[in-house]
Amino acid sequence: xxxxxxxxxxxxxxxxxxxxxxxxxxxxxxxxxxxxxxxxxxxxxxxxxxxxxxxxxxxxxxxxxxxxxxxxxxxxxxxxxxxxxxxxxxxxxxxxxxxxxxxxxxxxxxxxxxxxxxxxxxxxxxxxxxxxxxxxxxxxxxxxxxxxxxxxxxxxxxxxxxxxxxxxxxxxxxxxxxxxxxxxxxxxxxxxxxxxxxxxxxxxxxxxxxxxxxxxxxxxxxxxxxxxxxxxxxxxxxxxxxxxxxxxxxxxxxxxxxxxxxxxxxxxxxxxxxxxxxxxxxxxxxxxxxxxxxxxxxxxxxxxxxxxxxxxxxxxxxxxxxxxxxxxxxxxxxxxxxxxxxxxxxxxxxxxxxxxxxxxxxxxxxxxxxxxxxxxxxxxxxxxxxxxxxxxxxxxxxxxxxxxxxxxxxxxxxxxxxxxxxxxxxxxxxxxxxxxxxxxxxxxxxxxxxxxxxxxxxxxxxxxxxxxxxxxxxxxxxxxxxxxxxxxxxxxxxxxxxxxxxxxxxxxxxxxxxxxxxxxxxxxxxxxxxxxxxx
Ligand code: HEM
Numbered sequence: 324x325x326x327x328x329x330x331x332x333x334x335x336x337x338x339x340x341x342x343x344x345x346x347x348x349x350x351x352x353x354x355x356x357x358x359x360x361x362x363x364x365x366x367x368x369x370x371x372x373x374x375x376x377x378x379x380x381x382x383x384x385x386x387x388x389x390x391x392x393x394x395x396x397x398x399x400x401x402x403x404x405x406x407x408x409x410x411x412x413x414x415x416x417x418x419x420x421x422x423x424x425x426x427x428x429x430x431x432x433x434x435x436x437x438x439x440x441x442x443x444x445x446x447x448x449x450x451x452x453x454x455x456x457x458x459x460x461x462x463x464x465x466x467x468x469x470x471x472x473x474x475x476x477x478x479x480x481x482x483x484x485x486x487x488x489x490x491x492x493x494x495x496x497x498x499x500x501x502x503x504x505x506x507x508x509x510x511x512x513x514x515x516x517x518x519x520x521x522x523x524x525x526x527x528x529x530x531x532x533x534x535x536x537x538x539x540x541x542x543x544x545x546x547x548x549x550x551x552x553x554x555x556x557x558x559x560x561x562x563x564x565x566x567x568x569x570x571x572x573x574x575x576x577x578x579x580x581x582x583x584x585x586x587x588x589x590x591x592x593x594x595x596x597x598x599x600x601x602x603x604x605x606x607x608x609x610x611x612x613x614x615x616x617x618x619x620x621x622x623x624x625x626x627x628x629x630x631x632x633x634x635x636x637x638x639x640x641x642x643x644x645x646x647x648x649x650x651x652x653x654x655x656x657x658x659x660x661x662x663x664x665x666x667x668x669x670x671x672x673x674x675x676x677x678x679x680x681x682x683x684x685x686x687x688x689x690x691x692x693x694x695x696x697x698x699x700x701x702x703x704x705x706x707x708x709x710x711x712x713x714x715x716x717x718x719x720x721x722x723x724x725x726x727x728x729x730x731x732x733x734x735x736x737x738x739x740x741x742x743x744x745x746x747x748x749x750x751x752x753x754x755x756x757x758x759x760x761x762x763x764x765x766x767x768x769x770x771x772x773x774x775x776x777x778x779x780x781x782x783x784x785x786x787x788x789x790x791x792x793x794x795x796x797x798x799x800x801x802x803x804x805x806x807x808x809x810x811x812x813x814x815x816x817x818x819x820x821x822x823x824x825x826x827x828x829x830x831x832x833x834x835x836x837x838x839x840x841x842x843x844x845x846x847x848x849x850x851x852x853x854x855x856x857x858x
Contacts, residue, residue: 353723357723360706361707361712361720362712363413363721364402364411365406365411366412367401367413368414368415374417378414378416379416386555389841389842395423395733395734396733396737398412399412399734409716409740410711410738411424411425411716416557416558420727422720422727422728424708424730425738427769429709429728429730433708434778435777438777438778439703442463442464442700442701444463444700444725445701447701448461450554450560455622455625455629456618456622458623459471463703471777473613474606474781475781476609477609478784483788486670489789492518492519495530495533497800500797500856501801505853506855507852508851509636509637509848509852510851512637513636514540517540517628517632520627521628522605523606524628525579525582525586526582539575539578542578543629543632545568546572547844548843549563553565576621579621579624580617580621583621583624586608586611594612610624631785633694635790637694637845638685638688638689639793640852643794645684646684647804648755649755650804652680656681657798659679663678669792672788675795682791685790686757686760687755687760691753693736693772695846697730698732699727699728699729700728702723702724702725702726702727707721708722733846735771737753738769741769742765748762797856802858804857805854806853
């Protein structure tokens with residue numbers, strides 16, 4: 324009978340059988356390792372959907388409506404039902420197992436106690452390679468340690484307390500806020516942060532505040548949108564068209580290359596002199612002491628500019644948005660600023676640090692709107708996560724080498740289990756109420772806007788200084804911020820939100836929030852934030 328089957332069909336059948344056998348072998352091998360190191364988290368796989376198509380469809384359709392965050396909150400609520408330790412689940416997408424967690428113990432393991440077991444992994448390096456090459460943000464192991472050492476040296480207190488750079492750009496921004504009626508602070512602050520970041524990093528005044536159409540500033544817009552698509556498309560990201568993206572990455576890199584070449588031409592004596600005088604000495608110059616390869620220098624610079632732009636800009640924009648809805652707090656903050664600094668001169672670094680209400684407002688903004696709402700690590704060896712397995716979720720989860728774990732800072736920041744019970748001094752967690760920080764500070768591992776552990780955001784202090792400086796300078800000049808867009812809608816969307824059996828209506832509450840938030844590389848308002856500033 325077999326002699327009637329053509330050779331090609333036999334060959335195809337044999338290949339299919341071999342692939343299935345290999346797939347089963349891989350699964351069995353993986354299962355043995357999972358059991359050796361722990362167990363499984365609750366599965367969100369439907370029995371009729373072994374490839375996880377419904378999960379992929381759910382995620383994609385929610386993403387297209389800017390409801391990615393709601394999708395993940397929903398999945399956590401569904402998977403947690405009735406378990407003592409909620410907020411862990413897993414799903415298998417096209418054969419690859421993904422673990423999702425919002426359990427502080429698991430996050431602590433990945434970022435600190437089992438730091439060497441987890442890293443960015445090959446997949447992330449490939450996804451970001453066109454844009455960032457092998458830089459601090461994507462590297463692991465010794466390569467990361469080397470980058471971290473260089474970058475950290477530059478971000479010393481002495482450098483970040485130099486507020487002149489911010490003031491120069493502030494002098495351009497402040498008049499633009501009162502140009503009559505509503506202004507889009509999302510856009511203005513992105514441009515401000517790009518200008519400040521470029522000056523700090525490689526000493527160039529891009530002035531995108533006044534000239535938003537410069538090639539470098541424009542390139543960043545295309546780059547951000549496509550890189551987000553590459554990230555989100557996961558295993559299918561080879562389908563993303565990258566022609567224009569690569570052209571714009573080249574524009575940005577060529578722009579930086581010019582300054583890198585100039586810096587490379589400086590003699591060691593020149594560099595030392597600049598360092599000593601602390602004049603015209605930038606992050607690029609600091610890198611030159613250990614890196615002489617121009618490609619690597621460009622990658623490190625582009626990384627710091629990329630990492631520091633939207634994160635800080637959107638946090639300030641969202642803080643101003645919330646302040647426009649909470650005028651009593653603006654009055655309190657202005658009183659504090661008047662007492663510590665006055666309204667006639669810029670604050671010093673020490674004064675900035677003493678402004679508790681300003682820091683409370685920023686902490687609260689980063690709690691509700693963490694710029695990096697989701698993050699991921701790959702297991703670099705066979706390992707485990709301490710919690711989420713077993714019937715109550717209290718046993719370890721086994722994670723074989725190559726396993727992918729996604730955690731959600733955003734879910735942790737809103738989780739009722741991780742906050743004190745609601746009271747007058749602790750209003751519901753979904754509300755922006757900076758007064759809650761007067762005598763409360765969350766546990767280290769449940770409030771993580773900058774991550775924690777050895778890989779904590781290296782620009783954290785720079786960002787806090789920049790953000791508080793901008794907020795103070797604005798409130799020194801303007802006494803009232805008016806919301807010039809639709810008020811957030813308070814009607815709950817109850818149709819599909821699921822409540823945990825014994826928990827509050829976390830997802831439902833989250834769904835009431837606005838403005839519409841896009842989760843791209845970072846989380847940011849999808850549309851502009853229109854505000855008017857009154858003296
Ligand atoms: C509100 C502002 C900011 C937030 C919320 C933020 C958040 C984060 C987070 C969560 C990470 C960890 C990413 C990961 O390991 O997967 C990170 C890393 C990093 N951030 Fe920030 N960031 C902010 C501002 C900045 C600024 C202003 C800079 C630079 C000027 C910066 C530079 C970096 C760099 C270089 C890393 C990589 C550190 C490493 O892998 O060792 N960030 N940031």
